Amino acid sequence: MQEQIEKIGEAALADLKEIGESASLQAWKVQYLGRSAALSKILDNMGDLTKEERPIVGRKVNELKNTLQEAFAVRGAALREESIQKSLLSEKVDITLPGRELNRGRLHPATQTLRKIYSIWADMGFQIFRSREVELDEYNFELLNMPEHHPARDMWDTFHTTTPGVILRTHTSPGQIHVMRARAPEPIRVILPGMCYRYEQITSRAEIQFNQVEGLAVGRSITFADLKGTLTSFARRMFDQNVGTRFRAQHFPFTEPSAEMDIECFICGGQGCSVCKYTGWLEILGCGMVHPTVLENGGYDPAEFSGFAFGMGPERITMLLHQIDDIRAFWKNDWRFLEQF
Numbered sequence: 001m002q003e004q005i006e007k008i009g010e011a012a013l014a015d016l017k018e019i020g021e022s023a024s025l026q027a028w029k030v031q032y033l034g035r036s037a038a039l040s041k042i043l044d045n046m047g048d049l050t051k052e053e054r055p056i057v058g059r060k061v062n063e064l065k066n067t068l069q070e071a072f073a074v075r076g077a078a079l080r081e082e083s084i085q086k087s088l089l090s091e092k093v094d095i096t097l098p099g100r101e102l103n104r105g106r107l108h109p110a111t112q113t114l115r116k117i118y119s120i121w122a123d124m125g126f127q128i129f130r131s132r133e134v135e136l137d138e139y140n141f142e143l144l145n146m147p148e149h150h151p152a153r154d155m156w157d158t159f160h161t162t163t164p165g166v167i168l169r170t171h172t173s174p175g176q177i178h179v180m181r182a183r184a185p186e187p188i189r190v191i192l193p194g195m196c197y198r199y200e201q202i203t204s205r206a207e208i209q210f211n212q213v214e215g216l217a218v219g220r221s222i223t224f225a226d227l228k229g230t231l232t233s234f235a236r237r238m239f240d241q242n243v244g245t246r247f248r249a250q251h252f253p254f255t256e257p258s259a260e261m262d263i264e265c266f267i268c269g270g271q272g273c274s275v276c277k278y279t280g281w282l283e284i285l286g287c288g289m290v291h292p293t294v295l296e297n298g299g300y301d302p303a304e305f306s307g308f309a310f311g312m313g314p315e316r317i318t319m320l321l322h323q324i325d326d327i328r329a330f331w332k333n334d335w336r337f338l339e340q341f
Contacts, residue, residue: 008038009064016068016075022083025076032068039065109341110211110330113318114193117213120237121191124230126215129190131175133197137165139174143297144254152253157199168197172214173254176290176309179216180298187219188307193314204326211314216290218300218307224257224289227308231287235263238317244270246281255288255309267323282320285312 012032019025031037039061046054107115118128146152156170175192192214200206217230232245244264252258262283265276272278287310292302300307315330322341329337 005039005042005060005064008032009067012068013071016071019075020079022076022079025072025079029072033065033072106338106341108330108338109318109322110315112341113314113321114211114213116238117312117314117317118191118193120234121215123237124233126189126191126217129175129179129192131172131178131192131194133169133195134161135167135169135174137167139177140167140169140171143177143294144173145291145293146253150253159197159199169194170198171196172212172311173309175214176216176254176294177298180218180295180300184299185301185305189217191215202328204328207315207327207331210327213312213314215310215312216307217309218290218295218298218305220305222289222306222308224308227287227289227310230308231261231285231310235261235284239263239266239321247287250286250288252286252288254291254294256291258286258288261285261287261310284317284320285310287311 012028015028015032019028032039034040042061043058046058122128140158141150141153142148158170159168161167172192172194175194179188179190179192194212195209196212197209200208202208217226228247235243235245243266246262247259248262250258250260260283262281264270265273265280265282267273268276268280270280272280276282287308290307290309295302295305295307315327318324318330319327
C-alpha cells in the first residue's frame, strides 16, 4: 500500500511539471486531490487494512496530500506570473490614442428650474427657509384659516398618517406659519421650497408628489402693488424681459384678495398656440395678500403689518419652458427624456 501511495505521488508531481495552462491545472487538482481521486479511495478503504497498517497508511496519505496541495499552489502562482509576462510582451498600449470620454451626470430638469428660481429670488433679496414635509393638520389647514370641516379643505386631497392630526403636507404654505413664528415681529422676505403630496389620480398634468416654491413677504405698508411689481419682475427675469403679465381674481383661504398670475405665451407671442391652448396666456402661479387671520396666527398684528404670498410649481414652469406635455416624465427616470437637458 505504501508503494502505491509513493507511485501516485511521483505520477502527480510529474504530471504537474508538464502543465502549462490554468484549465489543465484545475483538471490535475480534480484528478489527484478530488473526492474521486486515488488517494481519497485509499482513505475510503481503510477498513480493509489491519489495525497496525491503518495509522501508517493514513499518515502517508495525509503527508502526500499536503505535499501535492503545496505544489499545486506553487505551480498556480508560476502560471499566473507567466501569463502576466506573456501579456506584457504580446500586448501593446497606444498612448497616442485619445482617452474615452466619461459619461458625466447632469442635473434633473426640475432641479435646473429650481436653482434658477432660487437664484432669481436671492437676487431680489429673498432668503430660503426650509420647513418639514410631515406636518400637523393644525399648520397645514387650521392656522391657514381653514378650521376643521371647512369646505375649502376639499381643494387638497390629503395623505393622512396612522397618527391622528399628522399628515403629509399638501402645499408649502404651512411654512408661512413656521417662518412667521420664528421671525416675528421682524420683517420677512423668504421663499419656502419643498416637496408636497396629494392623493390625486396620476395623469399627464397631475402627480401625487411634486415640488412647490412658496414665497412670503411681511412688513409694514406692503400693498397689492408691491405684490404685482415683485412677481412681474420675477417673470421677466425667469422668462423674458419683455414678457407680458396679467392677474386674474381667484380664491385661496389664506390670502385676501387672491389672484392667479399669467404670462404672455413666449412660444407664440400671445397669438395663440397648442401650448397656451390658443389663449395667448400661460398660468405660472397663485398669489394674494396674506389673510389677517394668518398674520395673527403667525404672531403679527394685522393692524400694523401686512404681507403677500405666492406659490409656484417648478415642474409646471419647466413644462412651459420646454414644451413638455406629460408631468409623469419627471419621475420615470427615462434616459431618453433626461439626456435632453
